Amino acid sequence: MNVLGKGVTRFYKWIISFWIIVAGVFGYFATELPSILGGDGFRTDGEFESVQEELSSSFDFPESTILLLMEKESSQNKEDFNQSIQQTIKEIENLELTASIQSPLQNDELKKKDVAYAILAFDHSDISNEIKTIEQLIDDNPGQSLTGASIISSDINKASQNDLKRAELIGLPVAMIVLLFAFGSVIASIVPVLIGVVTVVSAFGILTLVGGSVELSVFLLNVVPMIGLALSIDFSLLFINRYREELKKASIRDAIQTTIRTAGRSIIFSAVCVFIGLGAMLIIQIDIFQTIAIGGMVVVLLAVISALSLLPSVLLVLGHSLNKWMIIKQKNSNQNKWRKFSGFVMKRPIMLAVLALSVLAIGILPVQSMKLSIPDSEALPTSFESRQAIDTIQKEFKTNENSIVYVVAERPNGWTSKEGLKELDQLIAELKTESSVSSIESIFSVSDIQSSEKLFLALQKPETSQKIEPALNYFIKENKALLPVHLSIDASSSKAQELVRAWSEKDWSHPLQFGGQVKFNQEIFDEIYNKVGLCLIVILGSTYLILMVAFRSLVIPLKAIVMNMISLTSTFGILVWIFQGGLFGIPQSEIALVLPVLVFSLVFGLSMDYEVFLISRIHEIYQETGDNTLSTIEGLTSTSKIITSAALIMIVITGAFAFTGVMPVKQIGIGIAIAIFIDATIIRMILVPSLMKLLGDWNWWMPFRNKSKQYLKARKAS
Numbered sequence: 276m277n278v279l280g281k282g283v284t285r286f287y288k289w290i291i292s293f294w295i296i297v298a299g300v301f302g303y304f305a306t307e308l309p310s311i312l313g314g315d316g317f318r319t320d321g322e323f324e325s326v327q328e329e330l331s332s333s334f335d336f337p338e339s340t341i342l343l344l345m346e347k348e349s350s351q352n353k354e355d356f357n358q359s360i361q362q363t364i365k366e367i368e369n370l371e372l373t374a375s376i377q378s379p380l381q382n383d384e385l386k387k388k389d390v391a392y393a394i395l396a397f398d399h400s401d402i403s404n405e406i407k408t409i410e411q412l413i414d415d416n417p418g419q420s421l422t423g424a425s426i427i428s429s430d431i432n433k434a435s436q437n438d439l440k441r442a443e444l445i446g447l448p449v450a451m452i453v454l455l456f457a458f459g460s461v462i463a464s465i466v467p468v469l470i471g472v473v474t475v476v477s478a479f480g481i482l483t484l485v486g487g488s489v490e491l492s493v494f495l496l497n498v499v500p501m502i503g504l505a506l507s508i509d510f511s512l513l514f515i516n517r518y519r520e521e522l523k524k525a526s527i528r529d530a531i532q533t534t535i536r537t538a539g540r541s542i543i544f545s546a547v548c549v550f551i552g553l554g555a556m557l558i559i560q561i562d563i564f565q566t567i568a569i570g571g572m573v574v575v576l577l578a579v580i581s582a583l584s585l586l587p588s589v590l591l592v593l594g595h596s597l598n599k600w601m602i603i604k605q606k607n608s609n610q611n612k613w614r615k616f617s618g619f620v621m622k623r624p625i626m627l628a629v630l631a632l633s634v635l636a637i638g639i640l641p642v643q644s645m646k647l648s649i650p651d652s653e654a655l656p657t658s659f660e661s662r663q664a665i666d667t668i669q670k671e672f673k674t675n676e677n678s679i680v681y682v683v684a685e686r687p688n689g690w691t692s693k694e695g696l697k698e699l700d701q702l703i704a705e706l707k708t709e710s711s712v713s714s715i716e717s718i719f720s721v722s723d724i725q726s727s728e729k730l731f732l733a734l735q736k737p738e739t740s741q742k743i744e745p746a747l748n749y750f751i752k753e754n755k756a757l758l759p760v761h762l763s764i765d766a767s768s769s770k771a772q773e774l775v776r777a778w779s780e781k782d783w784s785h786p787l788q789f790g791g792q793v794k795f796n797q798e799i800f801d802e803i804y805n806k807v808g809l810c811l812i813v814i815l816g817s818t819y820l821i822l823m824v825a826f827r828s829l830v831i832p833l834k835a836i837v838m839n840m841i842s843l844t845s846t847f848g849i850l851v852w853i854f855q856g857g858l859f860g861i862p863q864s865e866i867a868l869v870l871p872v873l874v875f876s877l878v879f880g881l882s883m884d885y886e887v888f889l890i891s892r893i894h895e896i897y898q899e900t901g902d903n904t905l906s907t908i909e910g911l912t913s914t915s916k917i918i919t920s921a922a923l924i925m926i927v928i929t930g931a932f933a934f935t936g937v938m939p940v941k942q943i944g945i946g947i948a949i950a951i952f953i954d955a956t957i958i959r960m961i962l963v964p965s966l967m968k969l970l971g972d973w974n975w976w977m978p979f980r981n982k983s984k985q986y987l988k989a990r991k992a993s
Contacts, residue, residue, distance in 0.1 A: 301480020326790025
């Protein structure tokens with residue numbers, strides 16, 4: 276750290292010039308990031324993907340579909356409504372964009388008295404241009420709107436961009452006010468925000484380049500600024516606070532070098548904890564975790580580099596001007612208040628520790644009723660036309676009542692022989708033994724010939740085989756047969772997942788593959804549940820080792836991890852209470868499946884930011900005095916104001932996303948804000964000092980540690 280400090284103070288002008296170039300270049304690329312972002316990120320390599328490819332390549336399923344909703348106007352009669360449907364579909368057909376169109380005029384299941392919808396199919400996946408063309412065509416048609424997975428995904432992207440602007444308009448001004456109260460100086464308050472903006476813009480630019488080879492989730496637009504701004508401003512706050520302390524007793528250059536050596540060390544340890552928490556998500560092979568991990572790691576890396584290079588360089592240029600425009604006078608009496616509060620806690624450690632744990636336990640209680648779900652159209656605000664359209668279709672046509680599992684069965688010698696049809700009939704009968712199966716589509720059901728022998732004979736006769744041939748070509752392609760299995764249970768239910776999981780693990784008479792929404796849900800849930808344990812081991816194990824090295828203690832990191840686990844579990848309980856209970860005007864919703872892993876990975880590292888800063892100061896004083904009680908009180912006194920300010924900024928920036936429309940982002944923002952609030956209040960102010968007092972010198976226990984002469988002198992003096 277000494278070398279870094281000397282290097283920065285020597286080459287600070289070059290460092291600023293370098294960062295100006297970096298911000299300019301990557302800022303240019305950053306503007307392109309929204310246009311290259313993909314879907315919601317819920318994709319994993321598995322059987323579902325394999326079956327999807329099989330359905331497209333072998334069974335001519337469309338690559339993409341969208342839905343055209345048509346609602347009857349009050350001025351239209353039945354004939355006018357039908358004519359309007361026919362005219363719109365004819366105009367879309369004339370565009371020659373679609374592979375096929377299922378019209379409600381030909382399919383009664385797609386039409387009711389006052390509402391109907393058409394299914395537009397395409398033979399390729401990127402249909403953004405086609406959607407724009409069709410939207411322009413129906414733009415002047417009242418009661419007509421488009422929806423579907425592609426459109427909802429695009430609208431979530433738009434909503435995310437709007438949410439980011441809204442969150443910035445709320446979060447950054449409030450953060451500036453908090454910084455102003457923390458520093459008193461306008462200049463000192465502007466610097467951390469400047470560092471944060473440079474960090475996030477540069478990260479967006481890098482991610483734009485990464486996005487050329489890796490599909491990135493739209494949620495990156497919200498998560499990266501959330502992490503980047505909060506962490507950069509926090510690092511800057513901690514750094515500037517220590518720098519101003521050192522500036523009172525040393526020159527500007529010496530103060531910068533000392534700050535890099537002390538606060539800089541804390542920043543590095545904090546950043547490593549956050550980096551590991553994010554990196555651990557790479558273990559879970561789902562796109563949303565992969566891309567958020569990559570985006571988060573990029574912005575964390577830039578945050579620590581900018582905090583230890585750009586920030587001290589800017590401070591060197593500003594010199595004593597950092598304290599110009601002092602509009603709020605800093606009072607020493609605040610430190611006395613924190614010292615009194617610390618002393619109050621240290622005198623009543625057992626009572627306050629029990630009280631704090633009791634409060635956290637109350638928050639933990641609702642966790643047992645947590646319901647997790649994969650975000651779908653409900654993630655989109657109801658103000659979007661595509662959300663309104665899909666809600667109408669699902670309400671009127673009950674499209675969510677039944678779930679379909681697409682079964683692809685393979686037989687080396689094909690299925691159209693007498694033996695093949697018999698085996699196919701037996702396979703269908705075996706699938707039907709499951710009580711949740713309501714019906715199975717097959718060549719038998721469509722041809723209305725239930726006997727395999729009769730069907731084989733019908734295929735031998737030219738007059739009957741010609742009638743059966745279209746159905747045969749749909750359900751059987753060479754050595755593969757398609758069986759759409761309709762379930763009487765919801766696709767998102769645990770029972771549906773258990774069923775398709777059991778089917779995938781079963782030893783069938785023929786090789787079977789399973790697809791459809793049920794299989795998709797099962798693979799996503801299984802991937803998270805199967806990998807989350809390893810993810811936790813990596814985070815907890817790595818964090819323990821880092822803190823052990825930082826503080827040369829076996830007890831301190833163990834306490835930090837246990838307290839974090841308790842506070843995060845309490846956070847999840849409060850989120851269940853808020854979102855599943857529909858409190859504070861928030862619509863009732865299940866918890867997004869990604870939230871527990873994402874919030875844990877992010878907050879576990881972020882909260883260690885305050886742990887490292889607080890314990891570092893306590894450790895410094897303990898090494899000088901050897902008095903555990905004194906060092907805890909003085910450490911809390913000197914850091915409480917700045918930790919509270921840093922936490923408040925983190926809460927403001929992440930909590931600003933509570934005003935966003937995309938539900939998973941709202942849950943993540945509120946979740947992080949609540950977790951940081953609990954950590955900065957109950958944990959840092961009460962539990963940490965209480966446990967430090969109760970454990971005494973055992974806090975610093977480390978076997979086989981060689982104690983320095985300075986430490987031994989301090990112990991003798993005490």
